[in-house]
Amino acid sequence: MKSLRFILLLGLFIALASPALAHRINIFALDEGGEVYTESTFAGKRPVKKGVIRVFNVEGTLVYTGQTDEKGICTFPRPEPGALTLEVDAGMGHKNSWALESSDPAVASNEPVLMPNDSAVVPPKTASVGGLSPADWKRMEQVVDTAVAKSLHQAREETRLQDIVGGIGYIVGFFGLFAWIRSRREAV
């Protein structure tokens, strides 16, 4: 009976334990028109709950501190327009960072500067193309950029089978090389 109680207690203990364990940690950040969106995950796309988000500017000064929510998300207004470094810290030596480019004021104020040669994609300054105003186009571009950046990031963070198989190949190769060098030395 006592042992059963002990096991139950241990189970409860384990259930309450912090999930911030030995895992790789990722942070992904985007500037969505002045609002910075960050998403922090552990390997296997599990969110970093209650992780600390620290934002540093180019000089390395701390300009913002926040906390991720239950989904690992933390959004906040951009503290300054220059380039920023965002850092997520889940404790126990788990930390990673993401560099956010500066939101160039030239790009933000007049859209046609973006791609002056590509007249097919960028609409004329005033006329609406396909019923869309330049502001709509700009917003759409932002949305597409966001989606592409996010899915690219996710694809890169996934553990791929070829990495696993390749890693095992390296291991066999390393130890094979070691055995070969040693056998040559012994033979001489």
Next chain:
Amino acid sequence: MHISEGVLSAPVLIAGAVVAAGGVAYGLKRMDGEGTVSAALVTSAFFVASLIHLNIGPASVHLVLNGLVGLVLGWAAFPAIFTGLLLQALLFQYGGLTTLGVNTVVMAAPAVAVSLMLSPLITRKGRMGAVASFGCGFLAVFFSSLLLAAALVFTGENFKVIAWASVIGNAPVMVVEGFFTAFVVSFLRRVYPELLLCLTPEPPQMEERI
């Protein structure tokens, strides 16, 4: 167990790298021809183990297998774990290259310790052997979590607090690892006893054959 880059200060990183280099050199020196084959095998298992996530309640843990590595390889656990961690850092972004030394010490030193402590008991038949192999897996992770706390202490965190957090946080891994190690050892004992016997001076297989 994998400490990320940019967490530790330079003295800790350098100390870790020096100890790891010594361990790897000594481990390679002790590794013979047969040992190289088992080292490659066990390193592959260690390399893949970190990808296997188990969900226990809200906590998700992954296997470390350092107890098993130590049991099979003894001192060669250092080069094995170093190689495994190097590839995990390069291919999966687990840990980092600057923290490779510290991470190697955190996982390999307990592996060697449990193998020196418990390998004489492992080959015993029945309950004793099973308990010893469970202890091997359990204690290796336990010692690793203490070393992890020790490494993090120099970042300015309170040792007692961080050690408790580390031990409690890794408790599920210890239990899972203990059972897994016991299972693998009992399997190896039946199927591939040479892998375990390379550690023990007396071959109990001989008695059975006679």
